[in-house]
Amino acid sequence: MTLHTSIASGIFVCLLGTLLSSLVGACGRSAGAHRISQILLALSNAIGALAALAFFFADTPVLPLIHLSLLFPTTLGLDHLSALFFLIVTGMSSVTALFAIHYVESERDTYNVRSLDCIAALFVLGMQMVPLTPSVAGFMLFWEVMSIASFFLVMADRKDASIKAAFLYLTMTQLGASALLAGFFLLGDGTIFPDFAALAQHARTASDDTILFAFALLFFGFGSKAGLVPFHLWLPEAHPRAPSHISALMSGVMLKIALYGFLRTVLFLLPPLPVIAGMAVLALGLLSGLLGVLHAVVDRDIKRTLAFSSIENLGLIFTMVGLSMIARANGLSVLAELALAAALFHAVNHAIFKTGLFLCAGAIVQGTHAHSLEAMGGLAKTMPRFTVAFCSLALAASALPPFGAFFGEWMFLEGIVGTLKEGGMMLQGLLLVALAAVVLISGLAIFAMVKLFAIACLGAPRSPGAAHAKEPAALLTAPLFALAILALGMGLLSPAVLSFLSPAHVGIVASRLPTVAVATGRLSPLTAFLALAAILLVCIMLVRMAWSGRRRLSHVWDCGQEVNAGMEYTATAFSAPIRFFFRFLLHHKTVVATPVVPTNPWIVRQSMTVHADTSIRFATIYGYVARILLWLSAQAKRLQNGIVQFYLLLMFLALVLSLIIAV
Amino acid sequence: MSVFVFFLQGTVVLLLAPLATGCVRWCKARFQGRHGASPFLPYVRFLTLLRKEMVIAETASWIFHAAPFVVLCTAVFVAFSLPLLTSAPPPGGLDNFILFAAILALGSVFLVLGGLDPGTAFGGMGASREMTLASLVEPAMITALAAFAVVSDNSAISGMLAAGGASLLQHPALVLSLVALGLVALAENARYPVDNPATHLELTMVHEAMILEYSGAYLAIIELASSIRLTVFALLLANLLVPFPLLATAISFSGALATIGATVAKLVIAMFLLALWESSIPKMRFYRMQEYLSGAFFIALAGLAFSLLSLP
Numbered sequence: 001m002t003l004h005t006s007i008a009s010g011i012f013v014c015l016l017g018t019l020l021s022s023l024v025g026a027c028g029r030s031a032g033a034h035r036i037s038q039i040l041l042a043l044s045n046a047i048g049a050l051a052a053l054a055f056f057f058a059d060t061p062v063l064p065l066i067h068l069s070l071l072f073p074t075t076l077g078l079d080h081l082s083a084l085f086f087l088i089v090t091g092m093s094s095v096t097a098l099f100a101i102h103y104v105e106s107e108r109d110t111y112n113v114r115s116l117d118c119i120a121a122l123f124v125l126g127m128q129m130v131p132l133t134p135s136v137a138g139f140m141l142f143w144e145v146m147s148i149a150s151f152f153l154v155m156a157d158r159k160d161a162s163i164k165a166a167f168l169y170l171t172m173t174q175l176g177a178s179a180l181l182a183g184f185f186l187l188g189d190g191t192i193f194p195d196f197a198a199l200a201q202h203a204r205t206a207s208d209d210t211i212l213f214a215f216a217l218l219f220f221g222f223g224s225k226a227g228l229v230p231f232h233l234w235l236p237e238a239h240p241r242a243p244s245h246i247s248a249l250m251s252g253v254m255l256k257i258a259l260y261g262f263l264r265t266v267l268f269l270l271p272p273l274p275v276i277a278g279m280a281v282l283a284l285g286l287l288s289g290l291l292g293v294l295h296a297v298v299d300r301d302i303k304r305t306l307a308f309s310s311i312e313n314l315g316l317i318f319t320m321v322g323l324s325m326i327a328r329a330n331g332l333s334v335l336a337e338l339a340l341a342a343a344l345f346h347a348v349n350h351a352i353f354k355t356g357l358f359l360c361a362g363a364i365v366q367g368t369h370a371h372s373l374e375a376m377g378g379l380a381k382t383m384p385r386f387t388v389a390f391c392s393l394a395l396a397a398s399a400l401p402p403f404g405a406f407f408g409e410w411m412f413l414e415g416i417v418g419t420l421k422e423g424g425m426m427l428q429g430l431l432l433v434a435l436a437a438v439v440l441i442s443g444l445a446i447f448a449m450v451k452l453f454a455i456a457c458l459g460a461p462r463s464p465g466a467a468h469a470k471e472p473a474a475l476l477t478a479p480l481f482a483l484a485i486l487a488l489g490m491g492l493l494s495p496a497v498l499s500f501l502s503p504a505h506v507g508i509v510a511s512r513l514p515t516v517a518v519a520t521g522r523l524s525p526l527t528a529f530l531a532l533a534a535i536l537l538v539c540i541m542l543v544r545m546a547w548s549g550r551r552r553l554s555h556v557w558d559c560g561q562e563v564n565a566g567m568e569y570t571a572t573a574f575s576a577p578i579r580f581f582f583r584f585l586l587h588h589k590t591v592v593a594t595p596v597v598p599t600n601p602w603i604v605r606q607s608m609t610v611h612a613d614t615s616i617r618f619a620t621i622y623g624y625v626a627r628i629l630l631w632l633s634a635q636a637k638r639l640q641n642g643i644v645q646f647y648l649l650l651m652f653l654a655l656v657l658s659l660i661i662a663v
Numbered sequence: 664m665s666v667f668v669f670f671l672q673g674t675v676v677l678l679l680a681p682l683a684t685g686c687v688r689w690c691k692a693r694f695q696g697r698h699g700a701s702p703f704l705p706y707v708r709f710l711t712l713l714r715k716e717m718v719i720a721e722t723a724s725w726i727f728h729a730a731p732f733v734v735l736c737t738a739v740f741v742a743f744s745l746p747l748l749t750s751a752p753p754p755g756g757l758d759n760f761i762l763f764a765a766i767l768a769l770g771s772v773f774l775v776l777g778g779l780d781p782g783t784a785f786g787g788m789g790a791s792r793e794m795t796l797a798s799l800v801e802p803a804m805i806t807a808l809a810a811f812a813v814v815s816d817n818s819a820i821s822g823m824l825a826a827g828g829a830s831l832l833q834h835p836a837l838v839l840s841l842v843a844l845g846l847v848a849l850a851e852n853a854r855y856p857v858d859n860p861a862t863h864l865e866l867t868m869v870h871e872a873m874i875l876e877y878s879g880a881y882l883a884i885i886e887l888a889s890s891i892r893l894t895v896f897a898l899l900l901a902n903l904l905v906p907f908p909l910l911a912t913a914i915s916f917s918g919a920l921a922t923i924g925a926t927v928a929k930l931v932i933a934m935f936l937l938a939l940w941e942s943s944i945p946k947m948r949f950y951r952m953q954e955y956l957s958g959a960f961f962i963a964l965a966g967l968a969f970s971l972l973s974l975p
Contacts, residue, residue: 377782380724391726391776400769401762410761414818417809420967421816421974428971435809436964439802443768447798450772454790459782460722522818523762527755531744532766536736539884543732547880549716556720556781556876569779569787577795581953 003058008065010051011078011132014090017044018125021097025117035101037117041124042097048090048128055083056500065132072137074195081267082131084344084501085260088351089131092253093124095479096245099359102475103245106366111156111243119156120246123149127249130257136184137193139261140177147173147225150254153246154238162241169238172231176224180261183217186210187269200269211270215277218265225258226314229288233622235311236295240303240371244362247303251310252355256347259317266325275329281322282434288315289441291585296448297578298586300571301371302361305452306354309397312445313350316438317343320412323434327419330427338415344501346408349396349490353405356393356483357452360386363476364456367469373452373571378461383471387457389480394453396487398446402529404490404497409442410523411498444578451574460565494525572610579610665912669753672910673743675923676898680742680890681705683897683934688861690938705890709883717879720781730777731877731884737770738891746821747898748922750909758820760808764801767851770888771797778873789872792949796850796857796869799956804847807963810840810970811903820899827903836973839966841903846959848896852889854937856947857955869949897933898926905929 017040025037055063055078064077078086100120104113126146133139151173155166187210188194189202203211224231239247266273292312299305320343327335363386368376380387396403416435420428461467471477490497556563579586593604639650685702692699719727744757752758771793778790812818814834815826831837850857853870860870874885902909910922947955 378722378724380726380780381722384725387724387726395769395772398772399765400772401765406765410759410765413761413805413809414759417812417818420809420813420971432964432968432971435967436802436806436960439805440799440960443798443801446768446772446801447794450775450794454776454779458724458726458776458779459787522756523759524755524757528757528762531755531757532736532740535739535743536732539732539735539739543713543880543884546713548714549879551717551719551879553721554718556722556783557785558783563783565782567784568782569784569791574787574791574794577791577949577952578798580950581795581799581956 003054004060004063007051007054007058007063007078010047010054011065011086014044014048014051015125015128017041017047018093018121018128020044022118022121022125025121026114028114031105031113034104034113034117037121038097038101038104041121042094042101045090045094045097045124049087049094052078052083052087052090056080068138072135072141072193072195074133074135074138076132076138077134078132081260081263084348085131085256086128088256088348089124089127089253092351092355093127093249095483096248096355096359099248099362099476099479100245102473103362103366104243107243116153116156116243119149119152120249123153123246123249127253127257131260134197135193135195136188136199139196140181140184143177143180143257143261146254146257147177150242150246150250153250154242156243156246157241165234165237165241169234172224172234176221176231179217179224180221183214183221183265186214186217196264196269203269204271208274211273212277215266215270215273216280219262219277219281222258222262222265223284223318226255226262226318227288227311228284228314228318229291229311230621232288232292232311236299236304236307239307239310240301244303244358244365247306248355248358248362251307251358252351255310255314256351259314259321259347262318263321266321272329273325275326278322278325278329279430281318281325282430283322285315285318285320285322286434286437286441288312289319290315290437293441293444293448294578294582294586297444297451298575300373302364302373302376302452302456303358303371305373305448306357306361309357309445309448310350310354312441312448313346313354316409316441317346317350319434319438320346323412323416323431326427326430330423332419332422332427335415335419338411338418341498341501342408342412342415345411345490345494345498346405348497348501349404349408349487352483352487352490353393353396353403356389356480356487357397359476359480359483360390360393363472363480364390364469367472368463368465370463370465373455375463376456376461376466377459377463377565377568378466379457379469382461382467382469386472386477386480387453389477389484390457391453392484393480393487394449396484396491398449399442400446402491402525402532403487404494405487407491407494407498407523407525409438413438414522447575447578451571455569455571455574459568462565462568462570492526492529495521665751666754668749668751668910668912668914669743671914671919672748673739675926676742676747676894677739677887677891679927679930680887680894681709683894683930684886684890686931686934687893687938687941690935691861691942694938694942705886709887712878712883712886713880715879717881720783720876722782723780723876726776727780727876728881730773730780731881731888733773734770734777735884735888735891737766737773738888738895740766741895742891745895745899746824746902746909747895748910748926749912750821750824750906751912752819752821756819759818760812760820760823761805761818763820764804764808767804767892768797768801770892774873774885777877778875781876783876785868785872785875789869789875792869793853793873796952796956799953800847800850800959803843803956803959803963804851806960806967807840807843807847810837810963810967813967814970814974824902824906824909828906831904834970834973836966836969839962839969841900841966843959843963843966844903845900846955846962848900850956850959852893852896855941856944857952859946894930897930897937901929901933 021037021041062079064075067075126142129142151166151170155162187203188199227235239250289312292308292315296305296308320339324336324339399405399409416431589608589610591608593606595601596603685705689699689702744753775790775794778786811823811826815823858869908922908925
C-alpha cells in the first residue's frame with residue numbers, strides 16, 4: 001500500500017512542480033527565476049518519471065489518483081499504457097529542462113524568456129495530463145492545452161517564417177482535434193463527454209459502419225498529430241522553427257502522445273476492428289516511413305532532417321501497430337503481441353534518441369550560428385567531447401547495434417519472418433510487403449543519420465561560424481551524454497524492457513503469453529555487446545603492441561594543389577546517389593536557362609536548383625482545397641449585406657430548421 | 664569447451680584472410696596473362712604496413728583514429744560468430760541473420776565516417792558511394808537470408824545451413840536467394856561489377872577512395888578487415904552450398920584438420936571463381952547501380968516468395 005501512495009504522491013508532486021515552474025517562469029524577472037523555473041521543472045519531472053517507473057513494479061493493473069467532480073466527473077488514474085507514456089513525457093521533459101537552463105540563457109536576445117518558460121511548462125503539463133485522464137472532456141482539454149501551448153512555442157522567435165509555420169500547425173492541429181471530437185461524439189452515441197469506460201460500452205453496441213467511420217475520424221485526428229503522410233505538411237515546417245529544447249519535446253514526446261491516443265482508442269475503446277482498418281494504418285505507416293526517410297536523406301537543414309526522420313520513425317511505429325491490428329484480426333496472436341511490443345519499445349527509443357538529437361542540433365546551431373548542414377563541418381575537431389555524444393545518438397537513430405532501436409526493429413522483423421509460413425496468401429503478401437519496405441526504410445535511415453552526423457561534424461569547417469565554434473558548456477553536454485547512455489542501456493537491457501512492454505504486461509491481453517520472452521531469448525544483446533567490446537579492446541591492444549612506426553601530421557593528399565573546404569562533399573553532394581536513384585519520387589532538379597544576350601537564344605547561362613521536396617506536390621493538393629474554401633467563404637460573404645430585416649429572416653429560418661431537426 | 668571451437672574458427676579465418684585477397688589477385692593476373700605476385704604477398708604487406716610511418720591529416724579528428732578499429736572489430740566479430748568452420752550455434756544467438764546484417768552495416772558506417780573525416784573530395788566521393796551501396800544492400804541481404812530462415816525455421820545462420828546443401832534440391836527457390844546473396848557479397852566486398860578493387864581512378868573508385876588518407880598501421884587494419892569480410896562471405900556462401908565437413912562442439916584433432924583443409928579448399932575455389940567472374944565482365948557505371956541493387960533486392964524477394972509458395 002505504501003508503494004501505491006508514494007507513486008500517487010510522486011505524480012502529484014510532479015504535476016504541482018510543473019505548474020509552479022510555469023508560474024515562477026512567468027513572474028520572475030531575473031535570470032535567477034529562469035534557472036529556478038527550469039530546475040524545478042527538471043526535478044519535479046524526474047520525480048514523476050521515478051513514480052511512473054515504480055508503477056511497473058507495483059503489482060496493480062490500475063492506480064486511481066484522484067476523483068474530479070468539476071467540469072467533467074472522472075477519476076484520474078494510471079494503467080500500464082498511460083504509465084509508459086507518462087514516463088516518456090516526464091523523463092524527456094526533465095532532461096530538456098536541464099538543457100534549457102543554459103541554452104535559453106544564451107538565447108536571451110532571441111526569445112522572451114519569461115513567456116517561453118511559462119508556456120513550455122504548460123506544454124509539458126498538457127502532455128503529462130493527457131495520459132492520466134480517462135474521459136473525453138479531460139482528454140480533449142489537455143490535448144488542446146498541449147496543442148495551443150506548442151503553437152505559441154513554434155513562433156517564439158517572432159520571425160515571419162515562424163509565425164507562418166505556427167499558423168499552418170494551428171490549422172492542422174485544430175482540424176485534427178475537431179476530427180477527434182467528432183469521432184468521440186459518434187462513438188458516445190449522443191452522450192456528451194463520457195468517460196472512456198462508458199465510451200467503450202457505447203462502442204460495443206454501435207453498428208459496424210459507425211465504428212469504421214469513427215475509426216477513420218480518430219485515425220485522421222491522431223495521425224495528423226503524429227505527422228503521418230499525407231497529413232504531415234506542418235511537421236517539417238513547425239518542429240524546426242521552435243527553440244531546440246521545444247523541438248526536442250515536440251518530436252520526441254508530443255508525437256508519442258498522438259500515438260498514445262491512437263493506441264488507447266484502438267486497444268481499449270473500439271471493439272475489434274476489421275482487417276481493412278489495420279491495412280489503412282499499415283499503408284499510411286509505410287508511406288510515411290518511406291517518404292520521411294527519403295526526405296531525411298536529401299534535406300540540407302539540420303533540424304528539418306530530424307523532423308523528417310521523426311515522420312519516418314512514427315511511420316515505422318504505425319506500421320508495427322497496423323501489422324499488429326491485422327494479425328489480431330487474423331487470429332495470429334504471436335505476431336500481434338510481438339509487433340505491439342516492438343511498437344511500444346520503438347516509441348521509447350525514438351523518444352530518447354530524437355530528443356537527444358534535437359538537443360544536439362540546438363547546441364550546434366548555437367555554436368555555429370547556422371541551420372544548414374552545408375555551412376558546418378569540422379565540429380569533431382572543435383568540439384570533440386560533444387561529438388562523441390552526437391555520434392552515439394546518431395548511431396542509435398540509425399538502428400544499429402548495440403543501441404536500443406536496433407533490438408526493437410530486430411524483434412519486429414523476427415516476428416514477421418517467424419509468422420510468414422502461417423496465414424493465407426493475402427496475409428503472406430502483406431507480410432512480405434511490410435518486410436521489404438521496413439528493411440528498405442531502415443537501410444536508408446542509416447544513410448540519413450550518417451549524413452547528418454558526418455556532414456555536420458567531419459571534414460574541415462565550411463563557414464567562419466563553424467570554424468570558431470567552441471565546445472558547448474558542460475551543462476549542455478551532460479544531458480546529451482545521459483540520453484546516449486540511456487539509448488545504450490535500452491539496447492543492453494532490451495529483453496527485460498521488452499518483457500515489461502509486452503501486451504500481456506501492459507494489460508491489453510488477459511493471458512500472460514510468454515511470446516515476447518521467447519522471442520527475445522533468441523538473441524542476447526548483452527552477449528553481443530560484450531563480445532564486440534572485448535574484440536575491440538583486444539584489437540586495439542594487439543595493434544598497439546605490433547605497431548612500431550611513428551606518426552606524422554601533414555596536410556591531406558592534395559595532388560600538388562591546395563585542398564580547401566570548398567572541395568569537400570556537402571550534404572547535397574553526399575546524398576546525390578539516393579536523389580538520383582529515387583528520382584521518380586524526389587523529382588530532383590530544375591535547370592533554368594537565361595539567354596546572355598536577349599536576342600540570341602542559343603548562348604544561355606544555365607543555373608541549376610536541386611530541390612527534393614515532394615511537399616510541393618502535396619501543397620498543390622492542399623492549395624486546391626484552400627481555393628475551394630476561399631470560394632465558398634466568398635459566396636457566404638454575400639449574406640453579409642447589412643440589411644437588418646434579412647438577418648432577422650436568417651435567424652428565423654435557422655430557428656425553424658433546428659426545430660425541424662430536433663423534432 | 665564449447666567456446667573453444669569458435670576461437671579455433673576465428674583464428675583460422677583471420678589467418679586465412681590475407682590468403683584470400685592474394686589468391687584472387689594471383690588468379691586474376693594469370694587470367695590476364697601476367698605472371699602475378701605470390702598469393703602470400705598480402706601477409707608481407709600487412710607486416711610491412713604495421714612498421715611504416717603513419718601520415719595523419721591535419722583535419723582529422725578522433726573519428727579518423729577510431730574508425731579502423733571499429734571496422735576491424737565488426738569483421739572479427741562476424742568471423743568468430745558465423746558458422747564458417749563449425750555448425751554449432753554460438754552463445755547468445757550471435758549468428759542471428761539480422762544482427763549479421765546490422766554488424767556489417769556498422770562496419771560500413773565507420774568506414775564511411777573515416778573516409779569523410781579528412782575532408783577531401785576523394786574521401787567524400789567514396790564515402791557517399793559506399794554509404795549508398797551499404798544502405799541499399801542491407802535490405803537485399805536481410806530478404807535473401809529471410810528465405811533461408813523461413814525454410815529452415817531458424818533465424819540463426821547456423822540453423823540455416825540445414826536448408827542448404829542437398830536440401831536445396833527440395834526448395835529450388837532458395838537458389839534465387841543464393842544468387843541474391845552472391846550479388847550482395849560482391850557489393851559488400853567492393854568487387855566487380857560494383858567496384859574495381861585494383862584501380863585508383865576516381866571515376867571507378869568506391870572503397871579505395873575512402874581509405875586514401877589512411878597509411879601505416881591503420882591501412883594494415885582496414886585491409887585486413889576487408890580481407891576478413893571477403894573470406895567470411897566466401898565461406899558463408901560455400902557452406903550454404905556445401906555444408907560439410909563442419910565441426911560440432913566436441914572436436915577431435917583429425918576432424919579439425921579435415922575441416923581446416925576443406926575450408927582452405929573452399930576458399931581457394933571461391934577465389935578462383937571470383938577471379939574468373941571479375942575477368943569476364945566489365946565494371947558497371949556507378950549511376951546504373953540502382954539496377955544492380957534493385958535487381959538483387961527483387962531476386963531476393965522472389966526467392967522468399969517462391970519458397971513460401973513451395974512450403975506445405
